[in-house]
Amino acid sequence: MALNALLQDRADWPADAYVAALVELATPVLLVDRDGFVEFANRQVCAMLGCSAAPLLRLDDLLASCGVDGRPALPSAATPEKMAQLRLSDGRAVNAEARYLPNGGAALSLNDVSAFVREAERARVDPLTGLANRVGLHGALADMLAAGLPVAVFCIDLDRFKSVNDTLGHPIGDALLRRVAERLVTIAGPGDVVARVGGDEFTMLRPGDASPTAISETAERIVDLVGRTYVLEGHMLNVGASVGVTLAPTDGSDGDTLLKNGDLALYRAKAEGRGRFRFFEADMDAQMQARRAIELDLRRALALKEFELVYQPQVDLSTQAVVGFEALLRWRNARRGLISPAEFIPIAEDTGLIVSIGEWVLRTACREAASWSHPAEVAVNLSPIQFRDHKLVQTVISALAHSGLEPGRLELEITESALMDETDTVVATLKTLRGLGVRISMDDFGTGYSSLSYLQKFPFDKIKIDQSFVRGMGDNAEAGAIVRAVARLGTSLGMKTTAEGVETQEQLDAIRAEGCSHVQGYLTGRPMSGADAAALLASRGAKIGKEA
Amino acid sequence: MSEDLYRLVYYSRTRMGEEVERFADGVRSVLATSQRNNAPAGVTGALLFNAGCFGQVLEGSRRAVEATFERIQRDPRHSDVSLLGFDAIDARAFPNWAMGFVGTRAADAERYGGIAVASGYDPSRMSADHLFETLHRLALEEEHSAVA
Numbered sequence: 038m039a040l041n042a043l044l045q046d047r048a049d050w051p052a053d054a055y056v057a058a059l060v061e062l063a064t065p066v067l068l069v070d071r072d073g074f075v076e077f078a079n080r081q082v083c084a085m086l087g088c089s090a091a092p093l094l095r096l097d098d099l100l101a102s103c104g105v106d107g108r109p110a111l112p113s114a115a116t117p118e119k120m121a122q123l124r125l126s127d128g129r130a131v132n133a134e135a136r137y138l139p140n141g142g143a144a145l146s147l148n149d150v151s152a153f154v155r156e157a158e159r160a161r162v163d164p165l166t167g168l169a170n171r172v173g174l175h176g177a178l179a180d181m182l183a184a185g186l187p188v189a190v191f192c193i194d195l196d197r198f199k200s201v202n203d204t205l206g207h208p209i210g211d212a213l214l215r216r217v218a219e220r221l222v223t224i225a226g227p228g229d230v231v232a233r234v235g236g237d238e239f240t241m242l243r244p245g246d247a248s249p250t251a252i253s254e255t256a257e258r259i260v261d262l263v264g265r266t267y268v269l270e271g272h273m274l275n276v277g278a279s280v281g282v283t284l285a286p287t288d289g290s291d292g293d294t295l296l297k298n299g300d301l302a303l304y305r306a307k308a309e310g311r312g313r314f315r316f317f318e319a320d321m322d323a324q325m326q327a328r329r330a331i332e333l334d335l336r337r338a339l340a341l342k343e344f345e346l347v348y349q350p351q352v353d354l355s356t357q358a359v360v361g362f363e364a365l366l367r368w369r370n371a372r373r374g375l376i377s378p379a380e381f382i383p384i385a386e387d388t389g390l391i392v393s394i395g396e397w398v399l400r401t402a403c404r405e406a407a408s409w410s411h412p413a414e415v416a417v418n419l420s421p422i423q424f425r426d427h428k429l430v431q432t433v434i435s436a437l438a439h440s441g442l443e444p445g446r447l448e449l450e451i452t453e454s455a456l457m458d459e460t461d462t463v464v465a466t467l468k469t470l471r472g473l474g475v476r477i478s479m480d481d482f483g484t485g486y487s488s489l490s491y492l493q494k495f496p497f498d499k500i501k502i503d504q505s506f507v508r509g510m511g512d513n514a515e516a517g518a519i520v521r522a523v524a525r526l527g528t529s530l531g532m533k534t535t536a537e538g539v540e541t542q543e544q545l546d547a548i549r550a551e552g553c554s555h556v557q558g559y560l561t562g563r564p565m566s567g568a569d570a571a572a573l574l575a576s577r578g579a580k581i582g583k584e585a
Numbered sequence: 586m587s588e589d590l591y592r593l594v595y596y597s598r599t600r601m602g603e604e605v606e607r608f609a610d611g612v613r614s615v616l617a618t619s620q621r622n623n624a625p626a627g628v629t630g631a632l633l634f635n636a637g638c639f640g641q642v643l644e645g646s647r648r649a650v651e652a653t654f655e656r657i658q659r660d661p662r663h664s665d666v667s668l669l670g671f672d673a674i675d676a677r678a679f680p681n682w683a684m685g686f687v688g689t690r691a692a693d694a695e696r697y698g699g700i701a702v703a704s705g706y707d708p709s710r711m712s713a714d715h716l717f718e719t720l721h722r723l724a725l726e727e728e729h730s731a732v733a
Contacts, residue, residue, distance in 0.1 A: 216655065223659050258661075265658045266668040268593065268651045273671050 064146050069096050071141030073111060085147055112137040130154040163233040165211055166218035174232035174240055178292040186244040188285040189252045192299035193259060195237035196277035196311040200458045205272060212269055220262050256280045256314035264312060279306040280314035288317050301325055332384050334370055339397060343370055346401055348570040350562030351535060354549055361414030363557060364402035365564050391420045396432050403440035403447060405567045411574040416448040421455035424463050433470060444474030452480045456491050464495050482523060492530060500527050504538020510547050524552035591647045592674045593654055594717050596640040597666040628653050629679045642717055644677045
């Protein structure tokens with residue numbers, strides 16, 4: 038039976054029977070007259086609002102007296118349905134649905150939607166830190182932009198967080214993230230929004246007018262404050278922060294563009310050495326595109342055989358003889374010409390391409406060296422990234438086996454940065470490699486953290502002193518003192534010491550006087566082709582100095 | 586004494602400017618804050634300042650010391666905070682000394698300022714042990730002269 042028919046059937050019901058039904062209805066219901074006065078409130082409304090049905094109050098006054106936040110707009114003949122969300126004094130969220138009545142008044146039914154609202158809020162909150170999450174961030178940014186506010190967006194990335202997580206475990210890592218979040222919140226002002234948008238990535242939004250100086254100061258404060266030492270669960274922890282800053286409306290007017298630009302600026306801050314902030318600049322996008330283009334070419338370079346190796350002589354200072362060569366990578370692209378390793382190696386490392394490129398270098402250098410008439414050493418550089426590849430040891434074994442090169446003639450050069458993360462794993466790998474008979478040297482010593490503990494952790498065969506010290510020897514006494522100290526350190530630890538970047542006879546005399554055992558530089562031999570290296574060795578007149 | 590005792594030693598440069606009066610006010614305010622916050626948490630220690638540097642020792646339960654240091658790290662008046670040491674200890678060296686300030690009177694400030702200049706005191710060049718010992722010695726001297 039249709040409802041209308043049912044109602045007509047019951048037309049003989051007395052009016053107070055309907056009223057009694059309304060009073061007992063499980064849904065909270067209010068009736069309001071055409072002037073906005075409450076005519077009727079059922080039991081459920083009184084229970085929900087926590088007040089008695091006061092006679093003939095205006096609806097707004099009733100809600101105000103119950104401590105309700107929000108006022109529903111009443112419907113009219115033109116818009117017969119209106120919906121509003123109210124916040125009750127106990128925090129519950131209630132949807133008020135108002136329907137127009139023929140007498141010009143309205144019927145309101147209230148519906149507790151707290152559970153849904155909480156769910157929606159939870160979807161916008163990072164459970165670990167209580168900050169907004171990515172969804173919350175996008176929403177907040179969209180709201181600020183929609184309100185026409187200028188916004189400063191700070192994209193924040195932690196430096197060295199991964200090593201904390203890896204060495205001390207996730208519970209400490211999580212506790213650290215909470216501390217970082219707390220510090221960021223102390224920087225945030227009223228109206229600012231702080232979000233955690235990834236493992237160790239945060240974003241802060243600052244709406245409103247602010248001078249470039251004030252924004253710089255805030256970015257600097259983030260770098261400073263987040264970078265300060267943490268003491269946590271008995272540990273002293275150090276992480277840094279890199280920050281990219283972008284501004285609306287100057288740099289973009291929609292959220293996606295702003296966050297992308299902030300990431301570009303962040304990327305630049307990291308590329309420039311981390312622990313600093315950078316503002317977005319329009320050409321960053323173009324530079325990133327250029328970098329992507331290099332990356333695309335780099336991905337094809339192996340297949341197109343665009344890499345080549347050149348070999349720089351290494352000379353034993355006691356005998357003046359060339360005892361080995363360092364294999365150096367060159368990339369020659371048809372369109373770009375010769376590309377500097379300083380330009381493409383970081384890209385190869387970021388993309389992981391260094392693993393396959395490094396394998397090619399290793400195999401090629403071993404094959405080349407195996408063909409030499411004289412058993413000189415060949416030194417090959419390993420990137421820290423290659424140590425994360427579990428196949429490294431296997432690759433070295435395979436390169437030696439295929440080339441037939443005697444393991445003792447292969448020298449692997451690593452930098453301190455390879456030892457900074459996951460030191461124990463890397464040291465274990467180095468020991469395995471040493472077990473094969475391969476030699477291991479510490480490259481660019483003096484440029485990184487130069488922690489002597491690294492020398493203690495693994496007995497390197499050789500320390501290579503960075504060329505900056507050799508070049509500096511003429512001008513400042515400190516560089517000379519450092520060369521001398523490292524040479525002595527090498528002697529007492531039973532490690533050879535190679536001075537890199539020797540260009541003049543004076544420098545050669547100086548490093549000889551300071552006690553270095555080996556030398557490598559333009560003076561004693563520029564990088565040369567494999568054929569020239571083979572010829573140099575074959576001549577056996579491979580002595581340096583005036584006769585070279 | 587409670588188990589789980591830790592000692593933390595740090596120094597920091599301050600952003601309070603060079604004027605002695607303002608600097609002294611700043612130190613007093615840091616000290617007041619430290620005492621107010623730390624006494625209930627059972628953190629004791631010593632504070633030494635000199636020409637824009639603080640050297641400070643904090644002793645207490647690990648959590649309390651960590652919380653105190655975190656508060657210091659968030660204080661914009663401290664810049665360039667260097668943590669020199671954070672270790673478990675058997676007993677406090679500054680037990681009843683809820684954050685004593687070496688030189689509460691102007692005369693003391695001058696006295697210790699004089700010592701500082703004469704001995705070339707510079708917390709930034711001190712090891713944790715050295716800074717700790719210096720503070721401990723000064724504290725004992727202070728106690729001694731109070732008794733005398």
